Amino acid sequence: MARLPIFLALAFLVSPHAASAAERTVTLTVDNMYCEACPYMVKKAIEHVSGVSKVTVSFKDKTAVVVFDDAKAGVKDLTSAATNAGFPSALKS
């Protein structure tokens, strides 16, 4: 068990390269954003998903552009996070 922190430290050091290989950007539609504070809550909810590196929410367009590691998270994880926070979300087609 004592070796685990070392392993995690090494994994962290190499992860920027590993993550970029599987990095993916998607645009989600986000419903129920009625005021300027809502995009902030959507951003926080999606940022909590493991593997997410960047979230840009547009109040005007009702969308969230999410950059994430697709080895760690799927689109469903992103839409579920927003939906569970009260903002029904789906992959924009």
Ligand SMILES: [Cu+2]
């Ligand atoms: Cu609001």
